[in-house]
Amino acid sequence: MIKEVKPKTQILLKKVVAESNNEIATGVFILRFKRTFDFIAGQVIGICLEHDGDPRLYSIASGINDDEIQILYNIKPTGKLTPPLAKLKTGDNFYISPPFGSYSGSAEPAWWIASGTGIAPFLSMFRSGIGAGKVLLHGGRLKEFFYFQDEFLPVLGNNYIRCCSSESSEGLFTGRLTDYLRQHSNLPNNIKYYLCGNAEMVVDVRDILIKKGIPFANIVSEIYF
Numbered sequence: 723m724i725k726e727v728k729p730k731t732q733i734l735l736k737k738v739v740a741e742s743n744n745e746i747a748t749g750v751f752i753l754r755f756k757r758t759f760d761f762i763a764g765q766v767i768g769i770c771l772e773h774d775g776d777p778r779l780y781s782i783a784s785g786i787n788d789d790e791i792q793i794l795y796n797i798k799p800t801g802k803l804t805p806p807l808a809k810l811k812t813g814d815n816f817y818i819s820p821p822f823g824s825y826s827g828s829a830e831p832a833w834w835i836a837s838g839t840g841i842a843p844f845l846s847m848f849r850s851g852i853g854a855g856k857v858l859l860h861g862g863r864l865k866e867f868f869y870f871q872d873e874f875l876p877v878l879g880n881n882y883i884r885c886c887s888s889e890s891s892e893g894l895f896t897g898r899l900t901d902y903l904r905q906h907s908n909l910p911n912n913i914k915y916y917l918c919g920n921a922e923m924v925v926d927v928r929d930i931l932i933k934k935g936i937p938f939a940n941i942v943s944e945i946y947f
């Protein structure tokens with residue numbers, strides 16, 4: 723099942739202040755601001771730079787009890803929002819919508835499968851205390867794109883599988899996460915598989931899982947377009 727997340731037609735935008743906006747890997751940033759609302763791990767907010775702007779959606783990467791909200795994003799060089807967003811400095815204002823969306827996890831065992839910044843909702847769930855019993859499969863082109871390995875590895879150990887498509891290194895699977903899944907037999911078919919990232923990855927992974935006998939109803943997807 724693919725969960726489509728659409729912003730509400732009339733989003734009430736609120737002005738917030740950037741606490742920091744740091745580049746953590748080439749072209750990848752974390753934007754931080756003070757948390758003033760409750761949310762469910764896996765939800766998104768709309769972000770824009772003007773009060774009457776056209777918000778883009780971003781998963782919240784923070785835990786539900788954290789004092790700050792973190793947004794993980796990468797620059798789309800031809801994009802409308804992300805190039806100017808990356809220039810935001812500490813103390814600058816920007817605008818956010820209330821949190822929304824129904825993409826959420828549970829404490830049950832599951833596989834979390836993410837490409838690139840699609841790791842954000844799983845980081846939120848992990849930081850919110852539902853990481854136990856999870857296998858986290860993360861795909862990235864370069865070693866530097868496993869931004870949160872120091873947080874995941876001590877807890878998940880071998881259940882944090884980093885699939886690196888353009889570099890090799892000890893501890894990394896060399897190849898795309900789809901290659902890893904194709905080579906992996908005996909995937910449990912009685913648990914949920916949560917997918918998050920670009921459309922190509924989500925569609926390919928869903929096809930692989932279905933061919934391996936995972937019921938369609940056990941596949942929960944969120945697409946970043």
Ligand SMILES: Cc1cc2nc3c(=O)[nH]c(=O)nc-3n(C[C@H](O)[C@H](O)[C@H](O)COP(=O)(O)OP(=O)(O)OC[C@H]3O[C@@H](n4cnc5c(N)ncnc54)[C@H](O)[C@@H]3O)c2cc1C
Pocket residue numbers: 727766778779780781782794795796797798799800801802803804805839840842944945946947
């Ligand atoms: C539910 C959800 C959650 C998301 N969460 C995150 C997140 O946590 N982190 C993150 O980095 N991103 C996330 N995204 C993606 C994010 O919303 C933006 O799409 C992304 O940051 C690009 O925004 P932009 O304004 O810079 O680019 P845009 O201006 O939206 O353009 C993006 C790309 O599409 C191309 N493009 C734009 N319009 C067209 C068109 N009409 N036809 C063809 N190509 C076009 C542009 O050239 C550019 O390469 C999420 C998306 C969704 C739907």
